[in-house]
Amino acid sequence: MKNRLLLLLLLSVTLANAQSEITNAKRIEIKAQVEKETNKLxxxxxxxxxxxxxxxxxxxxxxxxxxxxLADKKVGIDDSTSGMTTAIVELNNDYDKLLNKYYAILMKKLQPKDQEKLKIAQRNWVKFRDSEIQLIATVSKNEYSGGGTIQSNIMAGRISDLTKNRLYVIKEHLDQFID
Known part of the structure; x- marks a missing residue:
């Protein structure tokens, strides 16, 4: 009887902690929640x-x-290693969209003669980012990192940080303008 009770307890805990897949309906729901919270902010x-x-x-x-x-809520729904990696990759994509948005704003604020400097700086950053991603992939190999499924989260996080940091640099440039 004790064994059955223990088995039942373990099964219920496992089911309670099971990750759920993020369906399209769930994505719509969390986007609406996040939009509401964003408007409050x-x-x-x-x-x-x-x-x-x-x-x-x-x-x-x-x-x-x-x-x-949005990334936090996705991880809250699926906190498996795969779910977290997916959320971080999607976060990086969202940071990239913001980077493009604020890059375009900065470009419009610059005089045409100075826009080429921003283009060159951005092209150089893209080269840096791409080479840094190669290095991140290299040091994340099992032979260097010891492996493990967590490496996908570490890699995705470090790549996302590259984009986020560049976004903040572009914003700092925008902060220099006197309107």
Whole structure:
């Protein structure tokens, strides 16, 4: 009887902790939740600072909040190694979209004669990013890292950090402008 009770307990704990796949319906639901939370943050930032924040600062903060909160919620649904890696890869894609958005804003603020400098800097960053990704993949090999399934999360996180850091550098350039 004890063995059956123990088996039943273990089975119920396993089922309770089982990861669930993120369905399209669940994606829509969490996007709606995140959008609601993002709007609250935007309202809070606007009220707290009595409108003293530059609208671009508020937009940037809410954009970053949105993509990071979405990733958090995805991991909350599927916290398996595979689920976390997928969430981080999607987070990197979202950071990349934001990077493109704020790069375009910076490009528009620059005079045409100075836009080429930004293009060159961005091309050089892309070369750096690509070579850094190769290095990340190399040091993540089993022979160097000891292996394990967690390596996919570590790699995805480090790659995502590259894009996030570049996004913040572009934002710092935008912060230099006097409007």
């Amino acid at each position: 935007k309202d809070s930032l606007t009220k707290t600072n009595n409108g003293s924040d530059i609208p671009l600062d508020i937009e940037f903060k809410t954009d970053v909040y949105r993509v990071e909160k």
